[in-house]
Amino acid sequence: MSLPQYDYVIIGAGPAGMAAAVEARQHGLNVLVLDEQPAVGGQIYRNIEDLEGQRRDEFEKLGADYQEAFELAQRFRASGAEYRPGRSIWQIDPDLTLYHIGQDGGPSETCHAQRILIATGAMERPMPFPGWTLPGVLACTAADVLYKSSGLLPRGEIVLLGSGPLLLLIACRLLDAGVKIAAYLDTNPHLAPFQALPYLPKALRGHEYLRKGIAMLWQMFTSGAKVHLGVTGLEAEGEGHLQKVRFQQGSSTWKELPADLLLLHHGVVPNVQITRQLGCEHTWYEKQRYWEPVLDQWGNTSIENVAVAGDSGRVCGSANSVLTGQLAALETARALGKIDLAQQTALAAPLLKKQDQELAIRPFLDTLFPPRHPWLVPKNEETLVCRCEEVRVREIRDAVRLGALSPDRVKPMVRCGMGPCQARMCGLTVAEIIADERQVSPADVGYFRVRSPIKPVTLGQLTGVE
Amino acid sequence: MFQPPPNVAKTIQITFEGKTYQVAPGQTVAAALMGEGYLTLRNSVVSGETRAAFCMMGICFDCLLEINGQPNQQSCMIQVRDGMNIQRQLKKGECA
Amino acid sequence: MNTMNADVVVIGGGVIGAAVAYGLAEQKASVVMLDREDFQLTASRGNFGLVWLQGKGHGMPRYAQWSQEATELWSTFAEKLEDQTGIPQYYHRTGGFEICVGEEEYNKRSSFLEEMRAQSLTGTYDCEMISREELQDMIPKLPIGPRVSGASFCPHDGFANPLHLLRALHQAFTQLKGQFFPSADVQTIEYNNDGFLIQTNTTRFSTRKLVIASGLATTKLSALVGIKVPVRPQRGQVLVTEKTDHLFPFATGRIRQNADGSFMFGASHEEVGYDLGTTNNVLQDIANHALAVFPTLKNLQLIRSWGSLRVLTPDQKPVYVESQSCPGAFAVTSHSGVSLASIHSSYLVDWILSGQTQPMFEAFDSARFDVPAAA
Numbered sequence: 001m002s003l004p005q006y007d008y009v010i011i012g013a014g015p016a017g018m019a020a021a022v023e024a025r026q027h028g029l030n031v032l033v034l035d036e037q038p039a040v041g042g043q044i045y046r047n048i049e050d051l052e053g054q055r056r057d058e059f060e061k062l063g064a065d066y067q068e069a070f071e072l073a074q075r076f077r078a079s080g081a082e083y084r085p086g087r088s089i090w091q092i093d094p095d096l097t098l099y100h101i102g103q104d105g106g107p108s109e110t111c112h113a114q115r116i117l118i119a120t121g122a123m124e125r126p127m128p129f130p131g132w133t134l135p136g137v138l139a140c141t142a143a144d145v146l147y148k149s150s151g152l153l154p155r156g157e158i159v160l161l162g163s164g165p166l167l168l169l170i171a172c173r174l175l176d177a178g179v180k181i182a183a184y185l186d187t188n189p190h191l192a193p194f195q196a197l198p199y200l201p202k203a204l205r206g207h208e209y210l211r212k213g214i215a216m217l218w219q220m221f222t223s224g225a226k227v228h229l230g231v232t233g234l235e236a237e238g239e240g241h242l243q244k245v246r247f248q249q250g251s252s253t254w255k256e257l258p259a260d261l262l263l264l265h266h267g268v269v270p271n272v273q274i275t276r277q278l279g280c281e282h283t284w285y286e287k288q289r290y291w292e293p294v295l296d297q298w299g300n301t302s303i304e305n306v307a308v309a310g311d312s313g314r315v316c317g318s319a320n321s322v323l324t325g326q327l328a329a330l331e332t333a334r335a336l337g338k339i340d341l342a343q344q345t346a347l348a349a350p351l352l353k354k355q356d357q358e359l360a361i362r363p364f365l366d367t368l369f370p371p372r373h374p375w376l377v378p379k380n381e382e383t384l385v386c387r388c389e390e391v392r393v394r395e396i397r398d399a400v401r402l403g404a405l406s407p408d409r410v411k412p413m414v415r416c417g418m419g420p421c422q423a424r425m426c427g428l429t430v431a432e433i434i435a436d437e438r439q440v441s442p443a444d445v446g447y448f449r450v451r452s453p454i455k456p457v458t459l460g461q462l463t464g465v466e
Numbered sequence: 467m468f469q470p471p472p473n474v475a476k477t478i479q480i481t482f483e484g485k486t487y488q489v490a491p492g493q494t495v496a497a498a499l500m501g502e503g504y505l506t507l508r509n510s511v512v513s514g515e516t517r518a519a520f521c522m523m524g525i526c527f528d529c530l531l532e533i534n535g536q537p538n539q540q541s542c543m544i545q546v547r548d549g550m551n552i553q554r555q556l557k558k559g560e561c562a
Numbered sequence: 563m564n565t566m567n568a569d570v571v572v573i574g575g576g577v578i579g580a581a582v583a584y585g586l587a588e589q590k591a592s593v594v595m596l597d598r599e600d601f602q603l604t605a606s607r608g609n610f611g612l613v614w615l616q617g618k619g620h621g622m623p624r625y626a627q628w629s630q631e632a633t634e635l636w637s638t639f640a641e642k643l644e645d646q647t648g649i650p651q652y653y654h655r656t657g658g659f660e661i662c663v664g665e666e667e668y669n670k671r672s673s674f675l676e677e678m679r680a681q682s683l684t685g686t687y688d689c690e691m692i693s694r695e696e697l698q699d700m701i702p703k704l705p706i707g708p709r710v711s712g713a714s715f716c717p718h719d720g721f722a723n724p725l726h727l728l729r730a731l732h733q734a735f736t737q738l739k740g741q742f743f744p745s746a747d748v749q750t751i752e753y754n755n756d757g758f759l760i761q762t763n764t765t766r767f768s769t770r771k772l773v774i775a776s777g778l779a780t781t782k783l784s785a786l787v788g789i790k791v792p793v794r795p796q797r798g799q800v801l802v803t804e805k806t807d808h809l810f811p812f813a814t815g816r817i818r819q820n821a822d823g824s825f826m827f828g829a830s831h832e833e834v835g836y837d838l839g840t841t842n843n844v845l846q847d848i849a850n851h852a853l854a855v856f857p858t859l860k861n862l863q864l865i866r867s868w869g870s871l872r873v874l875t876p877d878q879k880p881v882y883v884e885s886q887s888c889p890g891a892f893a894v895t896s897h898s899g900v901s902l903a904s905i906h907s908s909y910l911v912d913w914i915l916s917g918q919t920q921p922m923f924e925a926f927d928s929a930r931f932d933v934p935a936a937a
Contacts, residue, residue: 135518151471403744460860
């Protein structure tokens with residue numbers, strides 16, 4: 001029995017994946033798009049079709065870029081790409097055979113691609129502190145997802161912790177929806193804006209972003225929420241669920257606040273599970289302290305016929321994700337003989353120009369909101385680092401002292417990274433702690449080896465046994 | 467601590483821990499339960515400490531529930547379906 | 563560069579090197595243990611954790627006897643390590659099976675046991691074939707598949723936690739004042755009448771006794787001291803599931819349930835060189851075997867897999883050999899580093915320290931691989 005064959009398999013139906021599919025279809029490629037979610041939009045444009053259709057007034061509040069994204073979704077639907085929602089990739093072979101399973105629990109399916117595009121987006125950077133596993137502590141994007149997908153709004157004593165444009169964006173979205181925020185605990189040191197100033201002139205080309213940012217800051221500061229700056233430590237406490245938080249600014253005395261919900265954000269990082277499983281080369285991006293796949297301007301990785309677009313390459317926002325998707329698709333169209341190099345160059349030119357504009361603000365933002373040390377390497381050694389296996393900072397440091405110098409050496413000693421999340425939640429923190437203990441850069445420490453299954457698959461699904 | 471939207475048709479019936487709920491379609495199991503006031507979804511298999519959904523996007527694996535007899539399902543990734551039977555996992559999942 | 567002196571230098575910090583180094587340190591020798599940085603190739607972190615007797619030493623009765631002694635020592639060995647380090651070993655001598663699927667496998671296994679019995683140095687071989695029904699009686703919580711024909715059962719088989727074993731050996735070694743250098747890549751070994759000078763990328767060591775227990779690097783390093791020890795890599799792939807209720811208190815060579823409730827399924831035997839990858843068809847074979855034996859596990863989710871490299875000599879049996887051209891240098895390699903940890907840290911260490919040729923180790927000499935010159 002022969003496998004279904006595709007020119008181009010795109011993993012992810014967010015802005016990058018959709019844009020790539022639309023572009024690829026314009027050049028006559030046979031395209032399959034696989035996405036874990038039940039609908040298009042990725043994380044940032046989650047549930048966008050439903051919002052536009054059923055919840056118009058909420059949709060309009062979301063802004064002009066949502067309207068553009070909706071139109072992209074429409075073009076995607078009309079493009080003729082085969083679209084399979086609710087599918088999780090669990091393995092990709094070196095010859096680009098893909099294995100995927102569905103939420104429905106049916107047998108695993110297999111197909112083959114000439115070229116693959118990984119557009120799986122970004123995920124929240126882990127932000128460990130004592131009590132971060134308590135029910136009531138969530139990633140701030142979780143609150144955003146609950147709102148977009150289900151219309152749920154948080155209530156009670158709501159505290160936000162972290163820094164970065166996304167935290168501010170989500171805070172303002174909640175305020176717009178009538179939610180009362182009790183406190184906004186900003187982890188950025190006070191001097192950060194000055195460090196970012198050198199990048200401001202270039203950033204002014206992205207003046208729309210800056211204007212929006214200033215407006216959001218103003219909205220936050222005038223909302224009635226207690227704003228505390230320069231927060232360097234926090235502990236969440238409660239009996240079985242979150243009831244209060246204690247926080248510290250520098251070496252000040254600890255302050256206490258009642259809390260029912262604590263929403264966290266410490267930047268986003270590329271989701272590299274699939275590029276890692278494939279064995280693509282990755283490099284350490286010091287400014288934002290994460291690993292990203294090594295890519296050329298078309299998104300090609302170190303592995304032939306495997307490319308990346310969007311935030312799973314370098315975190316650059318949704319507008320740039322669309323452009324990288326288009327550029328990757330043009331490269332595929334050329335590689336598979338649908339267009340020649342001259343056509344590719346001509347079609348890419350306006351995209352590259354737009355990309356230049358979109359990226360103008362990034363150095364400023366990346367310098368204004370770098371990851372902060374107390375949240376990368378928890379000072380309290382009893383803090384859980386690996387949530388799945390409940391491994392603490394102290395245990396990881398002890399393993400390093402016993403001679404385990406990299407994550408894969410620490411892993412068999414203390415079990416971090418062995419749970420179902422496969423180090424998604426602890427990988428970066430483990431590397432940072434080892435690096436801190438060894439006084440080297442995480443670039444010298446490395447990351448866990450990622451293997452299949454990328455998502456859990458049952459023995460029955462794997463074998464096709466009913 | 468999550469408030470469901472008003473004026474939404476709740477056409478799906480699910481059972482959670484033996485209790486029946488009418489919930490809106492087009493949402494995940496985790497979202498539906500949070501809308502019904504549930505926060506704690508499970509106990510950690512290592513220490514027994516309480517856990518709830520954290521990331522809502524299939525990354526953290528903390529929202530694990532037994533759905534229609536199948537344990538360790540990421541409830542934030544599975545849509546509610548009429549007649550679904552959901553159980554907490556207060557102990558390790560059983561198989562078959 | 564300073565030269566550091568020790569009574570013994572052990573090159574290799576895996577389960578064999580660490581067991582030997584630990585045993586030496588217990589005998590009050592000053593010991594240096596070296597390991598190099600490249601993690602990926604260590605069998606010590608990718609094995610099944612069996613403390614296994616059945617089937618060992620087919621064709622080499624001396625090895626079968628060695629394995630039996632090792633098994634008998636394991637309980638005391640585990641308790642001692644736990645007392646010294648506080649790291650539980652989770653050693654369970656529950657007895658173990660090789661479960662047969664289909665009549666042919668049953669018959670083959672039965673003949674194999676007869677051969678083991680016939681070659682036994684003690685005249686007995688404590689491993690029996692049991693029927694399908696007897697097998698099911700022993701595992702009431704887990705229905706066996708319809709094609710399961712029976713099993714061989716050895717009451718001395720068991721399992722432990724190999725990662726805890728390695729950690730405990732390292733910790734005990736350090737507690738006994740052993741010195742561990744985790745990023746030492748051995749570059750040269752010089753030998754003269756005063757002993758050995760070992761040069762790594764960072765340090766120099768001088769010693770009168772040297773033990774090479776370097777897994778797949780054993781061939782290269784042994785050559786530096788005039789010993790020929792052929793070893794080759796052989797890949798085994800393993801699948802790990804989510805944690806579930808305790809259903810299977812025994813182990814087979816290919817299926818076991820860990821203390822935390824997760825199941826492990828293995829193991830392939832692939833000659834693929836230094837490739838640690840996992841492949842879909844092998845994982846399917848492993849999963850198919852698991853389901854043929856225990857079909858009710860089909861809804862169990864796999865969450866992890868790995869490929870690891872066994873270190874195999876040509877006849878898959880241990881090599882323990884002292885160099886003739888450089889006396890005082892030893893090479894030690896075997897499969898079953900976990901099962902033999904108890905005896906590696908005791909009898910093998912005695913042999914290394916005694917400095918005497920001992921007949922009981924002749925069988926393990928690597929000279930057995932030398933093809934005799936044509937007459």
